[in-house]
Structure formats: C-alpha cells, structure tokens
Amino acid sequence: MALMSPDQLTRSDKSRITRARGKLLAWFKLYGRDFPWRRPGASQYERICVEVLLQRTRAETVAGIYDAFFERYPDWLNLASASTEELEEVLKPIGLWRRRASSISALANYASTHRGEFPSSERELAEVPAVGQYVANAIQLFQHNRRKPLVDVNMARFLERYLRPRRLADIRHDPWLQAACHWLVDGTDPISVNWAVLDHAAITCRARKPFCGACIFRRTCSYSKTLDSNTMLKGGAART
DNA sequence: AAGCCGGGGTG
DNA sequence: CACCCAGGCTT
Numbered sequence: 001m002a003l004m005s006p007d008q009l010t011r012s013d014k015s016r017i018t019r020a021r022g023k024l025l026a027w028f029k030l031y032g033r034d035f036p037w038r039r040p041g042a043s044q045y046e047r048i049c050v051e052v053l054l055q056r057t058r059a060e061t062v063a064g065i066y067d068a069f070f071e072r073y074p075d076w077l078n079l080a081s082a083s084t085e086e087l088e089e090v091l092k093p094i095g096l097w098r099r100r101a102s103s104i105s106a107l108a109n110y111a112s113t114h115r116g117e118f119p120s121s122e123r124e125l126a127e128v129p130a131v132g133q134y135v136a137n138a139i140q141l142f143q144h145n146r147r148k149p150l151v152d153v154n155m156a157r158f159l160e161r162y163l164r165p166r167r168l169a170d171i172r173h174d175p176w177l178q179a180a181c182h183w184l185v186d187g188t189d190p191i192s193v194n195w196a197v198l199d200h201a202a203i204t205c206r207a208r209k210p211f212c213g214a215c216i217f218r219r220t221c222s223y224s225k226t227l228d229s230n231t232m233l234k235g236g237a238a239r240t
Numbered sequence: 241a242a243g244c245c246g247g248g249g250t251g
Numbered sequence: 252c253a254c255c256c257a258g259g260c261t262t
Contacts (some may be wrong), residue, residue, distance in 0.1 A: 052258095057256060061256085095248040134261045169241075198243080207255060
C-alpha cells in the first residue's frame with residue numbers, strides 16, 4: 001500500500017473528527033454561547049461585518065459594543081459613509097482601532113459598491129480588501145451556504161489537542177490542519193458546528209488551564225492522555 | 241511560509 | 252509583565 005503523507009488525514013483522523021462533530025453539536029445545544037450576531041434575526045451584513053470586529057479580539061468584548069455599533073451603522077452603505085476618524089473613535093473601546101477602522105472601511109466600500117454581494121471563489125475573494133483566509137471562509141459560510149471552517153486559534157487548538165500538533169507555524173498554511181478543519185464542518189449544519197468548536201475551545205479547551213477533567217472528549221483526546229501520564233508521574237491532581 | 245503589526249483583557 | 256484574542260498584510 002502507498003505511504004501516506006503526514007499532511008493528509010488518516011482514516012483514523014477522519015473517523016475521530018466525525019465523532020467529535022456529533023458530540024460538539026450535542027454539547028452546543030446545552031452549553032453554546034449566545035451572541036447577538038448569532039441571533040436568527042442577524043443580517044448577512046452583520047454576520048460578515050462582525051468578523052472584522054472579532055479579529056484578534058475576544059467575542060465578549062465585541063458583544064459589548066455590538067448593539068451600539070449596528071444601530072449606528074445598520075447597513076453597508078451607512079458604514080461606508082462613515083469617516084475613518086469617526087470609525088476609529090467608535091472602535092477604540094475594543095482595541096486595534098486604527099487598523100480595524102481602515103479594514104472595515106475598505107470592506108464596506110467594496111460591499112456597498114457590489115450590492116453587499118461578495119465573490120464565492122477563493123481566487124476572487126483574495127482580491128477583496130480586508131479579506132484574508134478567515135473572512136473569506138466566513139463569507140462563503142454565511143453568504144454562499146458553503147461548508148467552510150472558521151479556522152482560528154480556537155479551532156486549531158481543539159483539533160491539535162484532540163488529534164496531534166500541526167507541522168507548520170501558521171495555522172493558515174498547514175495542510176493537515178486545514179484538511180482537519182474542513183472535514184470537521186463537512187456535514188449537516190456547518191454553521192452550528194463552527195460555533196460549537198469555537199465555544200468548546202473558548203470555554204473548556206481553553207488556551208491556559210483547560211478543563212480536561214470536565215471535557216466531553218477526555219476519554220479520547222490525545223492531549224488529555226498526556227496530561228494523565230504527567231499527573232501520574234508527578235502524583236498531582238488535575239486542576240479544574 | 242515566516243515576520244510584522246497592534247490594543248485591550250487577563251492572571 | 253507575559254500571554255491571549257473568531258488575522259490581514261508584507262517580505
């Protein structure tokens with residue numbers, strides 16, 4: 001049989017990810033977070049625009065200014081009309097306000113001159129200002145109903161702990177991690193799966209001091225197994 | 241494919 | 252004071 005590249009998903013990877021998808025969806029119904037941009041009434045404009053607000057910024061922080069922001073700028077046209085100086089003032093409370101103001105302004109200018117419709121191909125999306133891999137996937141997910149993963153540090157951390165660490169430094173260029181992320185959301189209700197992973201990674205599978213003892217994956221997670229052997233060696237108890 | 245950048249929050 | 256956060260852009 002042919003040797004498999006370390007950048008490919010193994011059959012074991014795929015089945016473990018598929019099982020995780022189901023458990024995440026069940027967990028999400030009970031413990032998923034409630035953010036304004038997830039409400040059924042949230043517009044496509046809000047769903048896409050908020051992604052710029054969320055960049056390198058905690059979701060709870062964005063939630064704090066969400067209502068005021070989208071009441072002030074109810075659509076792409078209103079947002080495109082705002083001056084950069086004004087946007088900077090509005091965005092100061094959540095940080096990264098200078099680059100965020102220019103990004104969001106560029107995105108609004110594009111959207112308002114294209115009837116709020118973004119391209120669906122990766123190639124064309126790459127041409128849109130302020131749209132990198134993450135936002136491109138968000139656009140395809142929320143506007144074009146494609147099964148795309150919101151590949152951020154949360155999704156990366158969960159999959160890397162659950163299965164194994166990536167090879168490359170940048171999550172956006174690691175072939176194995178990218179394949180794992182796509183496989184994870186390649187099923188029913190990809191939007192809920194995306195939100196479920198992000199929530200699980202933010203609440204339980206946290207960067208610092210994860211709650212492995214209370215995790216639904218503690219029996220099957222690779223990271224949890226290394227923790228067990230560590231605590232056995234050290235004779236300590238898992239922190240919760 | 242790595243480096244750089246950039247602000248507020250948290251322990 | 253480090254580290255973290257729903258990354259984009261330049262080299």
